[in-house]
Amino acid sequence: MIRYILRRLAAGVVLLLVVTMVVFAIFFLVPRLAGIDSDGLAARYVGKSPSPEAIAAVKERLNLDEPITVQYGEFVSGLVMGTEYDSGTDVIHCDAPCFGYSFKTNTEVWPQLVDRLPVTGSLAIGAAVIWVVAGVSIGVLSALRRGSLLDRAAMITALAGVSLPIFFTGLVSLALLSYYWPIFPPGGSYTGITENPLAWAHALVLPWVTLAFLYAAMYARLTRAGMLDTMGEDFIRTARAKGLPERTVVTKHGLRAALTPIITIFGLDFGLMLGGAVLTESTFSLPGLGKFAVDAIRGNDLPVVLGVTMLTAAFVVVCNLIVDVLYAWVDPRVRVGA
Amino acid sequence: MTDPVVSVNDLRITFPTLEGRLTAVDGVSFEVPAGGAVGIVGESGSGKSATSLALMGLHRGTNAEVTGDITVTGTNINTASDHRVRDMRGNDIAMVFQDPMSSLHPQYTIGNQLIEAFKVHRPGSSVADARKRAVESLDRVGIPNAAQRINSYPHEFSGGMRQRALIAMGLMCEPTVLLADEITTALDVTVQAQILDLLDDLRSDLGMSLILVSHDLAVVAGSVDEVLVMQTGSIVERGDVRDVLSSPEHPYTKTLLAAVPRVDVSRAQRRAQVREERRQPISEEQGEQAKRAQRARRRADAEGDARLGGAAAKPEKSEADAPLLSVRNARMRFKVRGGLLGGASDFYAVDDVSFDLYQGETLGIVGESGSGKSTLSRMVTRLLNPTSGQIVFEGRDITRLPERKLRPLRRDIQMIFQNPYSSLNPRVTIGDSIGAGLRVQGENDTKQIQRKVQELLERVGLEASHYNRFPHAFSGGQRQRIAIARALILRPKLVICDEPVSALDVSTQDQVLRLLDELQDDFDLTYIFVAHDLAVVRQVSDRVAVMRKGEVVELDHSDTVYESPRHDYTRELLTAAPVLDPVEARKHRAQRAELRRQSTAA
Numbered sequence: 005m006i007r008y009i010l011r012r013l014a015a016g017v018v019l020l021l022v023v024t025m026v027v028f029a030i031f032f033l034v035p036r037l038a039g040i041d042s043d044g045l046a047a048r049y050v051g052k053s054p055s056p057e058a059i060a061a062v063k064e065r066l067n068l069d070e071p072i073t074v075q076y077g078e079f080v081s082g083l084v085m086g087t088e089y090d091s092g093t094d095v096i097h098c099d100a101p102c103f104g105y106s107f108k109t110n111t112e113v114w115p116q117l118v119d120r121l122p123v124t125g126s127l128a129i130g131a132a133v134i135w136v137v138a139g140v141s142i143g144v145l146s147a148l149r150r151g152s153l154l155d156r157a158a159m160i161t162a163l164a165g166v167s168l169p170i171f172f173t174g175l176v177s178l179a180l181l182s183y184y185w186p187i188f189p190p191g192g193s194y195t196g197i198t199e200n201p202l203a204w205a206h207a208l209v210l211p212w213v214t215l216a217f218l219y220a221a222m223y224a225r226l227t228r229a230g231m232l233d234t235m236g237e238d239f240i241r242t243a244r245a246k247g248l249p250e251r252t253v254v255t256k257h258g259l260r261a262a263l264t265p266i267i268t269i270f271g272l273d274f275g276l277m278l279g280g281a282v283l284t285e286s287t288f289s290l291p292g293l294g295k296f297a298v299d300a301i302r303g304n305d306l307p308v309v310l311g312v313t314m315l316t317a318a319f320v321v322v323c324n325l326i327v328d329v330l331y332a333w334v335d336p337r338v339r340v341g342a
Numbered sequence: 343m344t345d346p347v348v349s350v351n352d353l354r355i356t357f358p359t360l361e362g363r364l365t366a367v368d369g370v371s372f373e374v375p376a377g378g379a380v381g382i383v384g385e386s387g388s389g390k391s392a393t394s395l396a397l398m399g400l401h402r403g404t405n406a407e408v409t410g411d412i413t414v415t416g417t418n419i420n421t422a423s424d425h426r427v428r429d430m431r432g433n434d435i436a437m438v439f440q441d442p443m444s445s446l447h448p449q450y451t452i453g454n455q456l457i458e459a460f461k462v463h464r465p466g467s468s469v470a471d472a473r474k475r476a477v478e479s480l481d482r483v484g485i486p487n488a489a490q491r492i493n494s495y496p497h498e499f500s501g502g503m504r505q506r507a508l509i510a511m512g513l514m515c516e517p518t519v520l521l522a523d524e525i526t527t528a529l530d531v532t533v534q535a536q537i538l539d540l541l542d543d544l545r546s547d548l549g550m551s552l553i554l555v556s557h558d559l560a561v562v563a564g565s566v567d568e569v570l571v572m573q574t575g576s577i578v579e580r581g582d583v584r585d586v587l588s589s590p591e592h593p594y595t596k597t598l599l600a601a602v603p604r605v606d607v608s609r610a611q612r613r614a615q616v617r618e619e620r621r622q623p624i625s626e627e628q629g630e631q632a633k634r635a636q637r638a639r640r641r642a643d644a645e646g647d648a649r650l651g652g653a654a655a656k657p658e659k660s661e662a663d664a665p666l667l668s669v670r671n672a673r674m675r676f677k678v679r680g681g682l683l684g685g686a687s688d689f690y691a692v693d694d695v696s697f698d699l700y701q702g703e704t705l706g707i708v709g710e711s712g713s714g715k716s717t718l719s720r721m722v723t724r725l726l727n728p729t730s731g732q733i734v735f736e737g738r739d740i741t742r743l744p745e746r747k748l749r750p751l752r753r754d755i756q757m758i759f760q761n762p763y764s765s766l767n768p769r770v771t772i773g774d775s776i777g778a779g780l781r782v783q784g785e786n787d788t789k790q791i792q793r794k795v796q797e798l799l800e801r802v803g804l805e806a807s808h809y810n811r812f813p814h815a816f817s818g819g820q821r822q823r824i825a826i827a828r829a830l831i832l833r834p835k836l837v838i839c840d841e842p843v844s845a846l847d848v849s850t851q852d853q854v855l856r857l858l859d860e861l862q863d864d865f866d867l868t869y870i871f872v873a874h875d876l877a878v879v880r881q882v883s884d885r886v887a888v889m890r891k892g893e894v895v896e897l898d899h900s901d902t903v904y905e906s907p908r909h910d911y912t913r914e915l916l917t918a919a920p921v922l923d924p925v926e927a928r929k930h931r932a933q934r935a936e937l938r939r940q941s942t943a944a
Contacts, residue, residue: 237444238439238441238444238445239444239445239446239447239448241400241439241445242439242445242446242447242508242511243447244400244431245398245400245431245432245436245437245439246431246432246458246459246462246511247428247429247430247431247432247433247459247462247463248428248458248462249428249462252458252462256458257447260447260449260450261447261448261449264449334449335448335449336448336449336451336495336497337448337495337497
């Protein structure tokens, strides 16, 4: 088991390294291949009205005149060990992990990411709890009462959930439950959980439910399909033949097998969401990573975009790793096979 | 006399289908005395499984409609409450299912699944008690190191061990009746014999009643007192097993009996018998297609008789020529991962195997699962590349031939696979499946392909109009005919049959074997016939190779192998083969017990 985890960890580190290469290539190599020289590249980083001095400073700071391998080396060592920028007048330390400086605010990217993480984290965790509990239980009930009114109603709702975009459901819920009947605070209100847990939860209810609705719908359909398959398996018949009560047959024998693929998908979904639920955060004006990224893209603030991309990738890799380890625990067959 | 523990009276089970209600079981009545053993025999679709599920009340909650009376240990299963029926399942009547691969939950340990079966009926008992009981039960069914193996997962057990674990599960609460549904169908002969011996022991030791359900009369012969033969939902014959098997009355029982492959019937005898039957005039309902087939056979018969002076002489004659296929010192190595340091160790699935195969003969390869027989057949077709050794086909070394050069040869070497349910693509019509070979070999004229395929469909006993149907519309036997047509469409010289009949009922098995025999005559085919069933192999093979752990332990003319086996392992296999005569079967059982005693003493 330990060996399995170590092997998956090593694979995770390699994967992250590959991710840095791809991200680096997208931001530094591809524009160059498209014929943009180092001045042009630096100009993009400077912002709207580049002065020759600013361009030279950026070129210097990002080593844009060096060969691409050296640039990549600097980039990675900045991530791992931090780096120093010499701006001419003084030396600025950028501690690891260094994603560089935002040109908009002229502050380090990393602390800004860390600032916004709790918002996205609160949103993702709360929504995940809702969607897993709701999605799986609705899926199970639907599968057991296949063809019933409940099944049909649930599946139609699920279809609506999958097809309605968040900026629609989000805006409608805000309009109704915040402006028309002021039950929940308007968009943009966020209080840290440490400051006031009640206000924190109150402000997040609408975003949670909106986001969870989409995912719960998908998970309900997945669970339903999985349960329908599993309940037809021979081992379910064996469980019934033992004289087990139907509840045990469904939960212990049926659900356990049906959940295995859902865990895999959950790992991916959750990891991706920790990197920013772009639509939800934008709709509810929550100051999370997703909104941060969108604003950065609008302002051509490439270091920030790069930082969010890397962080998202890291989250997905880590969540996948956790899922792989969980998988070995959930499904004993994986332990020997791997 | 005490009351019977199971009594079934006028049982009727119907299922709704698109074409109205289908009657699966139609007025079945029988009784099982305390401590007695009853066998239920019939083909798939005869209603035997529906009957056994009804005994457990397992049709509840499905759309099956069950009428009639089923009384198990004094309770009427049909009218009792759900709660009462649940209490009885596993406690009064326990069922052991076929296919131990899928009947155990893959994500729980064997112990967990056994303990659960105990605790549900003994709510007051402690986990330690239940665990102790599980270890005893596993020990009872012959799982070595039961106390440790209880923590294993199903995938860590072999097929035979899983079947034992399922039986152990059935024994947890010491039920009055044990209901075993096709429990040996998926198993090797030696394991099958062990499991049947085990059931017999359990019956005498624990005084349990046994209901043994199977499609194979030979399986129930040595294990039950009374046998019921079922056909399309009704019992057509019943009686003492010795009487039914020695002097069957109903024609269906006779057909079933005749279909059972027998280890003591040689190929020559069977061929003679089949030819005799073929010469008989064709009856009306067999129709045009059979007549055409018969003409072809007559031709082949005349030819064969003239050339060989009788079928039995076949191999002697051919050996003068150069062999069609020659396998020299073939080895196949697999790396097995595992071990504490993750190092791979070598495992030879096929180890230094050599044989020659002559035009027109059939080489049977017999062995248990894991003996390397499938690996060997895959090496001959180059689906696997041998680690070392040589494969020479028609004088040409094909061992290292690149795929591009191999493709024309694929025309000459074809395979028929075991599972007719999974080896046909369900989304492709059978016409396309069969015709694909022609297409790959460069035939582009769709009309021409269709004509050839339809001809062949008729030849293998299907209809030309089946061309556009999908595999799900066919029964297991028909699918195997499709698989045969698929292999023969290119007019190969060598056909490798990998367990072609092991997934089929005995009567269907017989038909498919006959077809293979006829086709061999008509198309002058050479077969390699791989199977674990000794009797089947004997009936089709001129020569037989017995494989064990990747090696051929014995290779000779089939009569020699079966009548005077030289290797101990061959002898062991032969005593394990099920026999039809109940008296003989019990004698074999005693022999096996003796062999076991010797091996434990040694």
